Amino acid sequence: xxxxxxxxxxxxxxxxxxxxxxxxxxxxxxxxxxxxxxxxxxxxxxxxxxxxxxxxxxxxxxxxxxxxxxxxxxxxxxxxxxxxxxxxxxxxxxxxxxxxxxxxxxxxxxxxxxxxxxxxxxxxxxxxxxxxxxxxxxxxxxxxxxxxxxxxxxxxxxxxxxxxxxxxxxxxxxxxxxxxxxxxxxxxxxxxxxxxxxxxxxxxxxxxxxxxxxxxxxxxxxxxxxxxxxxxxxxxxxxxxxxxxxxxxxxxxxxxxxxxxxxxxxxxxxxxxxxxxxxxxxxxxxxxxxxxxxxxxxxxxxxxxxxxxxxxxxxxxxxxxxxxxxxxxxxxxxxxxxxxxxxxxxxxxxxxxxxxxxxxxxxxxxxxxxxxxxxxxxxxxxxxxxxxxxxxxxxxxxxxxxxxxxxxxxxxxxxxxxxxxxxxxxxxxxxxxxxxxxxxxxxxxxxxxxxxxxxxxxxxxxxxxxxxxxxxxxxxxxxxxxxxxxxxxxxxxxxxxxxxxxxxxxx
Amino acid sequence: xxxxxxxxxxxxxxxxxxxxxxxxxxxxxxxxxxxxxxxxxxxxxxxxxxxxxxxxxxxxxxxxxxxxxxxxxxxxxxxxxxxxxxxxxxxxxxxxxxxxxxxxxxxxxxxxxxxxxxxxxxxxxxxxxxxxxxxxxxxxxxxxxxxxxxxxxxxxxxxxxxxxxxxxxxxxxxxxxxxxxxxxxxxxxxxxxxxxxxxxxxxxxxxxxxxxxxxxxxxxxxxxxxxxxxxxxxxxxxxxxxxxxxxxxxxxxxxxxxxxxxxxxxxxxxxxxxxxxxxxxxxxxxxxxxxxxxxxxxxxxxxxxxxxxxxx
Numbered sequence: 001x002x003x004x005x006x007x008x009x010x011x012x013x014x015x016x017x018x019x020x021x022x023x024x025x026x027x028x029x030x031x032x033x034x035x036x037x038x039x040x041x042x043x044x045x046x047x048x049x050x051x052x053x054x055x056x057x058x059x060x061x062x063x064x065x066x067x068x069x070x071x072x073x074x075x076x077x078x079x080x081x082x083x084x085x086x087x088x089x090x091x092x093x094x095x096x097x098x099x100x101x102x103x104x105x106x107x108x109x110x111x112x113x114x115x116x117x118x119x120x121x122x123x124x125x126x127x128x129x130x131x132x133x134x135x136x137x138x139x140x141x142x143x144x145x146x147x148x149x150x151x152x153x154x155x156x157x158x159x160x161x162x163x164x165x166x167x168x169x170x171x172x173x174x175x176x177x178x179x180x181x182x183x184x185x186x187x188x189x190x191x192x193x194x195x196x197x198x199x200x201x202x203x204x205x206x207x208x209x210x211x212x213x214x215x216x217x218x219x220x221x222x223x224x225x226x227x228x229x230x231x232x233x234x235x236x237x238x239x240x241x242x243x244x245x246x247x248x249x250x251x252x253x254x255x256x257x258x259x260x261x262x263x264x265x266x267x268x269x270x271x272x273x274x275x276x277x278x279x280x281x282x283x284x285x286x287x288x289x290x291x292x293x294x295x296x297x298x299x300x301x302x303x304x305x306x307x308x309x310x311x312x313x314x315x316x317x318x319x320x321x322x323x324x325x326x327x328x329x330x331x332x333x334x335x336x337x338x339x340x341x342x343x344x345x346x347x348x349x350x351x352x353x354x355x356x357x358x359x360x361x362x363x364x365x366x367x368x369x370x371x372x373x374x375x376x377x378x379x380x381x382x383x384x385x386x387x388x389x390x391x392x393x394x395x396x397x398x399x400x401x402x403x404x405x406x407x408x409x410x411x412x413x414x415x416x417x418x419x420x421x422x423x424x425x426x427x428x429x430x431x432x433x434x435x436x437x438x439x440x441x442x443x444x445x446x447x448x449x450x451x452x453x454x455x456x457x458x459x460x461x462x463x464x465x466x467x468x469x470x471x472x473x474x475x476x477x478x479x480x481x482x483x484x485x486x487x488x489x490x491x492x493x494x495x496x497x498x499x500x501x502x503x504x505x506x507x
Numbered sequence: 508x509x510x511x512x513x514x515x516x517x518x519x520x521x522x523x524x525x526x527x528x529x530x531x532x533x534x535x536x537x538x539x540x541x542x543x544x545x546x547x548x549x550x551x552x553x554x555x556x557x558x559x560x561x562x563x564x565x566x567x568x569x570x571x572x573x574x575x576x577x578x579x580x581x582x583x584x585x586x587x588x589x590x591x592x593x594x595x596x597x598x599x600x601x602x603x604x605x606x607x608x609x610x611x612x613x614x615x616x617x618x619x620x621x622x623x624x625x626x627x628x629x630x631x632x633x634x635x636x637x638x639x640x641x642x643x644x645x646x647x648x649x650x651x652x653x654x655x656x657x658x659x660x661x662x663x664x665x666x667x668x669x670x671x672x673x674x675x676x677x678x679x680x681x682x683x684x685x686x687x688x689x690x691x692x693x694x695x696x697x698x699x700x701x702x703x704x705x706x707x708x709x710x711x712x713x714x715x716x717x718x719x720x721x722x723x724x725x726x727x728x729x730x731x732x733x734x735x736x737x738x739x740x741x742x743x744x745x746x747x748x749x750x751x752x753x754x755x756x757x758x759x760x761x762x763x764x765x766x767x768x769x770x771x772x773x774x775x776x777x778x779x780x781x782x783x784x785x786x787x788x789x790x791x792x793x794x795x796x797x798x799x800x801x802x803x804x805x806x807x808x809x810x811x812x813x814x815x816x817x818x819x
Binding site for chain 1: 672673674675676677678679681682685686688689690691692693694695802804805813
């Protein structure tokens with residue numbers, strides 16, 4: 001197979017930091033090539049250079065044997081390179097056709113012909129099985145549909161070479177399958193695809209070859225058939241990645257948290273219905289389910305952020321009346337929110353300030369409302385060391401940390417409370433293998449210390465790896481609970497799609 | 508009420524809506540490209556003075572208009588440089604522009620054109636009546652016996668609509684106002700478009716100023732725009748960022764202004780200061796009522812820097 005794209009000794013620096021360090025890489029025509037690497041490995045920088053958003057400091061990029069130099073995004077587009085960004089570059093207020101046509105000339109006239117645009121888009125959509133409706137407003141589409149609009153955008157511009165940046169991060173499992181079908185169609189029609197990811201299973205499923213980057217350097221390129229996930233993980237992280245180990249068992253221990261028939265409605269729609277669950281001391285209960293089936297509501301009810309219509313929550317046998325976040329914190333319930341930027345942290349504030357944000361009232365950190373900065377700082381220094389948070393010091397603004405280090409700040413803050421119960425919502429979302437491994441270790445450590453943990457995640461692998469028992473949430477109901485030993489991936493997958501043995505008969 | 512009163516009211520309503528419409532379309536260009544221009548009031552004042560200066564020194568209203576557009580375009584580009592290239596806060600720069608506009612026009616108006624009764628008067632923009640049509644009862648005077656700027660302003664509405672919704676350039680402007688990064692990845696020159704919109708906005712501010720100084724009063728007086736730049740901004744919001752909506756809102760506010768003047772001549776026993784408040788009160792009420800329900804261009808007031816510029 002002939003090479004379509006060659007990269008030789010590429011270097012990109014940002015100030016004193018080298019994001020891409022003498023990278024060489026060859027992409028063959030008609031392949032699906034994975035670029036694997038942790039956050040900060042240089043994947044995005046590399047792709048931004050290929051798509052013309054950034055220009056390299058040294059080295060050369062050869063497209064079909066010709067050296068190319070892009071100084072603006074439009075130039076890469078005109079050479080047939082299309083990019084599908086992780087955060088979609090779509091304008092929600094405009095129609096699909098307007099989004100696709102933006103920046104293009106339909107013909108010589110300066111007019112924008114909506115009907116002609118729609119017809120052209122339909123043609124492309126049909127040819128590649130994309131099912132895109134050009135008249136619709138982009139803001140009304142689902143995430144999967146938006147992604148297909150992005151693909152149409154590249155195809156409309158005549159892309160032969162399509163770069164997908166973390167395309168599965170925002171998709172549901174069914175949408176991922178759909179995307180893979182589209183990618184296979186594209187490949188069959190001779191397109192070359194670069195697939196950027198840090199999810200090993202997906203890469204293995206769809207890609208022909210794989211290149212691993214670490215800290216801006218090339219670690220290796222190989223055929224997918226000649227490698228395995230364990231080896232790839234080792235290459236990405238730079239050391240052996242061990243599966244999390246659990247020591248003790250929670251069998252026979254006392255029930256810490258009990259939820260009895262809790263129901264939540266919002267604007268007349270049922271979000272949770274008669275949810276009951278129990279978590280013992282030192283136990284992790286995993287809640288599996290596709291995003292948006294009541295997970296957020298459940299975690300918010302438990303932390304007192306949301307009112308429930310009926311039902312009771314008991315902590316160590318005592319009912320939690322009039323729940324309120326501060327009260328929950330005082331009672332020993334820790335909470336790791338789903339969105340660490342919007343809910344978890346105050347990004348412009350320092351690590352030290354974020355770490356005491358749940359305990360600043362205590363005499364340890366303030367006296368009669370006056371902050372005890374020396375103790376606050378030494379507390380932060382201690383936790384930065386304990387959790388190996390990569391930062392310049394306690395005054396480092398949290399917003400400037402990487403996602404993994406931000407999550408460590410949240411973990412440190414919550415675990416510093418010595419919680420009896422921890423509600424962890426998507427604790428490793430958007431994090432790379434190494435950082436996720438660390439978070440898992442800490443969660444298991446809390447379990448060993450007797451904390452009862454409710455782990456809510458849409459990543460089934462994460463649930464399977466950590467939980468003692470697994471419940472599946474579907475449309476606000478618990479549709480099944482299984483012990484980890486008895487858990488069967490296929491069965492849980494069916495439950496997540498709402499198919500229980502009784503309902504499948506009914507259908 | 509007889510026909511004469513109604514006809515003269517309608518004519519006044521349209522006449523008073525013209526500055527609002529012109530300034531509103533100027534703001535529309537800028538805000539559709541993602542630039543919040545609260546400095547329109549200052550721009551209009553500078554335009555009003557430049558128009559009179561141009562007319563005074565060259566001897567014709569047409570030259571005054573051209574001079575005012577040139578000055579307005581330059582002010583627009585200056586505003587653009589500050590908020591686009593340097594990325595300064597658009598509210599702060601807009602406020603500064605209002606203060607600058609009031610100060611600079613007061614100083615130069617007094618020193619170059621004189622004050623009060625001695626103030627220089629210049630030729631007004633000619634009023635053109637269209638034969639036959641102007642004799643239609645009630646609306647004839649209002650629609651077909653106005654100055655040239657009024658016709659131009661209302662003709663601009665379909666032209667700008669066509670530009671925004673039927674041309675590729677219009678699509679680019681709308682995209683830049685919503686999501687400049689996305690537009691950039693598709694090869695749209697974000698800054699160029701924003702500069703152009705600022706320049707057009709400034710030029711229209713100049714014309715709007717002329718429509719007050721050369722179109723209604725044929726002289727310059729201090730702070731003669733009297734908040735019309737702000738009312739124009741409300742007209743854009745009330746008009747949901749569309750040319751025709753802006754036109755409807757300009758008519759409504761112009762109508763309120765004309766009504767306020769009529770009240771006084773009817774001799775209704777309310778202190779005239781309360782009458783004066785009427786158009787502004789109407790503006791506030793409509794804004795309070797409608798602004799929450801509208802969606803402004805998503806990138807409003809957010810400076811844009813390309814990825815390459817951001818990192819280095």
